[in-house]
Amino acid sequence: MTNNRDSCLNCENNNCFIKRYSPISIIDDVNKNKMVSRFPRKQHIFHEGNENPGIFFVKSGVVKVYKNGAFNKDQIIRFSLNGEILGHRGLQKSTIFSVSAQTLTESEVCFFTREYFFYLLEKVPQLTINLMLFYAEELNQEESKLRDMAIFNVREKVAKALLTLVERFGLKTNKEIKYIEKLSRQDIAELVGLTSNQVTKVLADFKSENLIEIEGKKIRLAKKPEMENIIAI
Amino acid sequence: MTNNRDSCLNCENNNCFIKRYSPISIIDDVNKNKMVSRFPRKQHIFHEGNENPGIFFVKSGVVKVYKNGAFNKDQIIRFSLNGEILGHRGLQKSTIFSVSAQTLTESEVCFFTREYFFYLLEKVPQLTINLMLFYAEELNQEESKLRDMAIFNVREKVAKALLTLVERFGLKTNKEIKYIEKLSRQDIAELVGLTSNQVTKVLADFKSENLIEIEGKKIRLAKKPEMENIIAI
DNA sequence: GTTAAAGTGTGATATTAATCATATTTTCGC
DNA sequence: GCGAAAATATGATTAATATCACACTTTAAC
Numbered sequence: 074m075t076n077n078r079d080s081c082l083n084c085e086n087n088n089c090f091i092k093r094y095s096p097i098s099i100i101d102d103v104n105k106n107k108m109v110s111r112f113p114r115k116q117h118i119f120h121e122g123n124e125n126p127g128i129f130f131v132k133s134g135v136v137k138v139y140k141n142g143a144f145n146k147d148q149i150i151r152f153s154l155n156g157e158i159l160g161h162r163g164l165q166k167s168t169i170f171s172v173s174a175q176t177l178t179e180s181e182v183c184f185f186t187r188e189y190f191f192y193l194l195e196k197v198p199q200l201t202i203n204l205m206l207f208y209a210e211e212l213n214q215e216e217s218k219l220r221d222m223a224i225f226n227v228r229e230k231v232a233k234a235l236l237t238l239v240e241r242f243g244l245k246t247n248k249e250i251k252y253i254e255k256l257s258r259q260d261i262a263e264l265v266g267l268t269s270n271q272v273t274k275v276l277a278d279f280k281s282e283n284l285i286e287i288e289g290k291k292i293r294l295a296k297k298p299e300m301e302n303i304i305a306i
Numbered sequence: 307m308t309n310n311r312d313s314c315l316n317c318e319n320n321n322c323f324i325k326r327y328s329p330i331s332i333i334d335d336v337n338k339n340k341m342v343s344r345f346p347r348k349q350h351i352f353h354e355g356n357e358n359p360g361i362f363f364v365k366s367g368v369v370k371v372y373k374n375g376a377f378n379k380d381q382i383i384r385f386s387l388n389g390e391i392l393g394h395r396g397l398q399k400s401t402i403f404s405v406s407a408q409t410l411t412e413s414e415v416c417f418f419t420r421e422y423f424f425y426l427l428e429k430v431p432q433l434t435i436n437l438m439l440f441y442a443e444e445l446n447q448e449e450s451k452l453r454d455m456a457i458f459n460v461r462e463k464v465a466k467a468l469l470t471l472v473e474r475f476g477l478k479t480n481k482e483i484k485y486i487e488k489l490s491r492q493d494i495a496e497l498v499g500l501t502s503n504q505v506t507k508v509l510a511d512f513k514s515e516n517l518i519e520i521e522g523k524k525i526r527l528a529k530k531p532e533m534e535n536i537i538a539i
Numbered sequence: 540g541t542t543a544a545a546g547t548g549t550g551a552t553a554t555t556a557a558t559c560a561t562a563t564t565t566t567c568g569c
Numbered sequence: 570g571c572g573a574a575a576a577t578a579t580g581a582t583t584a585a586t587a588t589c590a591c592a593c594t595t596t597a598a599c
Binding site: 459460501503504522523 | 555556557558559564565
Binding site for chain 1: 545546547548549
């Protein structure tokens with residue numbers, strides 16, 4: 074059944090780790106062990122603290138990954154999209170989710186059980202090595218982020234949040250940050266450890282300095298180089 | 307030559323990833339490709355930005371791993387000791403060190419070239435999988451740290467730094483934090499993104515509240531539960 | 540469409556944190 | 570053991586941030 078319309082072979086997500094690093098010969102088997110689910114907007118895919126049954130891949134849509142913090146101050150870890158691995162942080166010895174994942178848009182998600190995925194890792198060393206390298210890269214990024222959060226003030230943090238979103242989602246031709254209308258001020262705040270109040274104020278500053286244009290939730294980044302200067306070190 | 311006194315087989319570091327997950331049959335080969343170096347106190351093992359020739363393991367001693375930040379504000383990433391892997395963040399696609407490593411005490415370090423280590427990874431899937439799991443665990447810890455730094459105030463950050471050191475190094479029977487006399491106020495500050503000045507002040511507060519006892523650089527954590535309450539969520 | 544609820548914008552005020560100055564102590568080389 | 574240099578402790582001052590209040594706007598439910 075490798076030629077049905079849901080087969081990995083027909084999947085447009087060439088970003089998918091499994092597809093990129095596994096031999097064609099095993100894809101049929103992968104496909105048989107795959108479970109695809111569809112989630113509407115604002116739904117949880119999994120919750121921090123719950124039992125982790127396996128690993129997910131984002132087939133389509135945008136997913137917010139975050140960690141619960143004290144005093145209702147959550148921390149957004151990343152946004153996942155376009156075939157990216159999801160819940161890979163759950164691939165540790167503990168089988169408890171250390172993060173939560175919630176859809177920002179309607180999304181399709183592929184799922185594999187822990188058992189099957191570990192079987193695959195044993196079988197395909199290149200998959201394992203590349204997954205390891207991916208982790209190393211993520212670890213470096215997290216550390217840069219940590220350093221930034223330790224050093225930046227409120228204004229710089231908001232600039233950082235906007236530039237992070239541009240890097241992740243990209244700009245439309247009119248310079249509007251893609252998907253930003255799906256995010257609340259609270260979401261932007263939780264990317265960089267601020268309150269929604271602080272974000273609103275700095276955004277108002279940026280607007281009055283003509284660095285950005287605001288239209289409801291939409292934000293157009295008129296002057297990206299100037300914004301980058303704010304956090305230049 | 308597997309029975310010389312420097313052989314991995316005789317090494318007391320059972321924490322060592324290679325030794326733990328590789329078959330005995332390969333250890334002889336590992337040993338031939340190993341280079342052991344000794345570093346005096348306060349020496350650099352490698353520098354951020356330099357070419358990364360391979361991977362290290364801490365055979366003995368305590369090593370500080372840190373990242374350069376703006377305005378002389380470095381960020382301490384971790385302390386490595388007792389057979390732990392070092393420079394694993396360099397095992398990414400880029401061959402440039404993203405961190406620096408400096409000894410806090412006299413230390414012995416084992417080194418393998420990139421080429422040999424990747425050869426080993428291809429050959430020993432269990433080593434690769436367990437290294438990947440180790441990364442996943444580190445990534446989770448980094449994310450918790452990131453969240454904490456985003457949420458904690460100065461007082462809470464100092465409490466967090468002390469508890470991190472206790473977790474890492476342990477307490478002596480007199481409740482003194484091990485190795486803390488090797489760290490400056492600046493080091494403690496760089497663990498949690500503060501200045502040495504701020505650390506000094508909060509430590510004075512903790513002392514006057516009888517949470518800790520200070521004697522030069524030595525700190526005894528008299529009331530660990532109370533300290534933990536400061537950062538309880 | 541109407542209404543309630545949630546989210547956003549903005550100012551005032553209280554609190555916290557950063558910076559500087561300087562005294563004191565500790566460390567290190569000779 | 571002595572002197573210089575570095576690190577640490579502490580107070581005063583200035584700057585930045587957090588918090589609250591409340592008006593306004595948008596969103597969602599009925």
